[in-house]
Amino acid sequence: MSLTELTIADAASGLRARQFSAVELVRAHVDAIDALNPRLNAYITPTREAALKAAQQADEVLARGEARSLTGIPLGIKDLFCTNGVRTTAASNILRNFVPPYESTVTANLLRDGAVFVGKTNLDEFAMGSANITSAFGPVENPWKRNGDDAALVPGGSSGGSAAAVAAGLAMGATGTDTGGSIRQPAAYCGIVGLKPTYGRCSRFGTIAYASSLDQAGPMARSVRDCAIMLQSMAGFDERDSTSVNCDVPDYSAAIGRSLKGLKVGIPAEYRAEGLSAEIGAAWQQGIAWLKAAGCEIVDVSLPHTKYGLATYYIVAPAECSSNLARYDGLRFGERVPGDTLDAMYEATRRAGFGPEVRRRIMMGTYVLSAGYYDAYYLKAQKVRTLIRRDFTEAFQKVDVLLTPTAPTPAFVQGEQSDDPVQMYLNDIFTVPASMAGMPAMSVPVGLGATGLPLGLQLIGRPFDEETLLATGSALEQAAGFTHRPAIRAEAAK
Ligand code: GLN
Numbered sequence: 223m224s225l226t227e228l229t230i231a232d233a234a235s236g237l238r239a240r241q242f243s244a245v246e247l248v249r250a251h252v253d254a255i256d257a258l259n260p261r262l263n264a265y266i267t268p269t270r271e272a273a274l275k276a277a278q279q280a281d282e283v284l285a286r287g288e289a290r291s292l293t294g295i296p297l298g299i300k301d302l303f304c305t306n307g308v309r310t311t312a313a314s315n316i317l318r319n320f321v322p323p324y325e326s327t328v329t330a331n332l333l334r335d336g337a338v339f340v341g342k343t344n345l346d347e348f349a350m351g352s353a354n355i356t357s358a359f360g361p362v363e364n365p366w367k368r369n370g371d372d373a374a375l376v377p378g379g380s381s382g383g384s385a386a387a388v389a390a391g392l393a394m395g396a397t398g399t400d401t402g403g404s405i406r407q408p409a410a411y412c413g414i415v416g417l418k419p420t421y422g423r424c425s426r427f428g429t430i431a432y433a434s435s436l437d438q439a440g441p442m443a444r445s446v447r448d449c450a451i452m453l454q455s456m457a458g459f460d461e462r463d464s465t466s467v468n469c470d471v472p473d474y475s476a477a478i479g480r481s482l483k484g485l486k487v488g489i490p491a492e493y494r495a496e497g498l499s500a501e502i503g504a505a506w507q508q509g510i511a512w513l514k515a516a517g518c519e520i521v522d523v524s525l526p527h528t529k530y531g532l533a534t535y536y537i538v539a540p541a542e543c544s545s546n547l548a549r550y551d552g553l554r555f556g557e558r559v560p561g562d563t564l565d566a567m568y569e570a571t572r573r574a575g576f577g578p579e580v581r582r583r584i585m586m587g588t589y590v591l592s593a594g595y596y597d598a599y600y601l602k603a604q605k606v607r608t609l610i611r612r613d614f615t616e617a618f619q620k621v622d623v624l625l626t627p628t629a630p631t632p633a634f635v636q637g638e639q640s641d642d643p644v645q646m647y648l649n650d651i652f653t654v655p656a657s658m659a660g661m662p663a664m665s666v667p668v669g670l671g672a673t674g675l676p677l678g679l680q681l682i683g684r685p686f687d688e689e690t691l692l693a694t695g696s697a698l699e700q701a702a703g704f705t706h707r708p709a710i711r712a713e714a715a716k
Contacts, residue, residue: 229445233247244277244293248273251394266301269339293336297396298339298393300397304322304429308342310430315358315576318557327427327462328439348547352407353639365389365711369674377633390711392712398441400439400440405665417688418657419438447475450692486622487513490524491524493652524613531610610658624682630648666699
């Protein structure tokens with residue numbers, strides 16, 4: 223099998239068995255980036271030379287028999303994680319030339335375990351978007367195509383570059399961040415697995431902030447097991463993030479293939495929402511049947527406040543972003559456009575530095591936090607958020623895990639929905655509630671729809687019970703036998 227089609231688990235054993243070297247493995251990926259990135263635009267900053275050098279060191283570590291879980295494994299890093307000495311842009315003009323002098327905790331953990339970073343992946347500007355079309359470095363193209371149709375599709379967002387890179391074989395896995403769906407929805411659109419851990423499971427230290435009460439880092443890969451391997455490295459307590467939770471990191475890989483006999487799977491009535499495409503509805507039914515066949519008990523549950531999820535998210539997230547992005551003032555970080563007065567400099571800098579979607583969100587956020595509106599919008603949204611969380615807590619008294627669709631439709635054509643922000647926000651209708659509640663959730667590809675595009679199902683679990691997600695996800699993965707590959711991929715480009 224081609225080196226760019228292997229899973230992380232298989233590549234790790236291949237390296238140990240000397241079937242190929244880390245240099246060969248990494249070279250196959252950086253060559254694939256050279257060949258395909260001009261079209262896909264999945265990477266903002268490929269790091270070819272540094273990756274080849276790190277691969278050489280990985281081979282020495284392997285030769286000494288000191289390999290760790292990710293030694294020599296080529297990964298893409300969403301360009302929202304600060305990487306020491308490597309440009310980190312958040313896909314924004316305001317950070318176009320920002321080179322962090324420190325490493326984020328998540329990437330430091332991956333480096334500790336031997337991973338080789340092949341580049342910084344594209345995203346929606348400051349992770350705000352669902353289609354990877356708001357990046358200051360241009361849109362990302364989904365490597366998948368509709369049957370008999372060459373139209374460029376969106377990879378989803380905001381971790382669209384990570385999803386496209388992993389799907390196309392330009393990385394074996396990648397980091398993502400998920401505030402309202404940014405790991406799960408692009409994973410669904412690109413036919414890969416994406417896991418958003420419980421809020422507090424992975425440190426946010428060194429990850430550029432969008433909405434601090436929602437942001438969470440997680441793995442994206444081509445198998446459930448690979449996500450378990452990556453999460454094992456990424457997760458853990460970090461005293462530099464006050465919201466990081468100090469509890470043990472279990473052996474995630476041990477959950478793969480665990481028996482599901484007697485597991486109670488909840489099907490929330492409210493996710494049969496308007497706008498759910500017939501093919502995704504059918505995939506959901508199929509998923510239910512598979513889990514039943516694996517010994518699960520299927521239970522109907524209700525999450526009555528789901529319908530307020532999007533509306534409250536689009537108050538809370540912009541509010542927090544307007545506060546977080548206040549730091550980009552032209553003085554301390556990033557670009558500066560001079561002005562006659564301090565205020566003129568702020569205005570010119572922020573006008574030139576932020577794209578239209580980021581400006582829209584800062585304005586919405588500033589509005590809902592302003593005197594007179596704070597109680598009506600922000601405080602109200604926080605109260606509704608509590609009700610959303612309570613829905614989940616009550617459901618998890620009856621069931622162990624929830625099964626829902628990840629997104630209402632498969633990937634759509636680049637340019638569609640771009641002039642209609644509300645339509646774009648509806649992409650997150652199924653992912654946002656778990657984010658608001660801080661619950662872990664994962665998307666698994668389960669099949670292809672009528673037009674040949676991948677469809678994903680979402681699993682939502684109890685706080686810090688990523689293991690049940692991985693166990694259930696691996697059962698779905700096995701039943702689905704999803705081995706389809708996108709039209710544009712490293713192996714096909716040779
Ligand atoms: N699409 C959602 C938004 O634009 C979620 C993005 C994310 O999870 N970072 O806010």
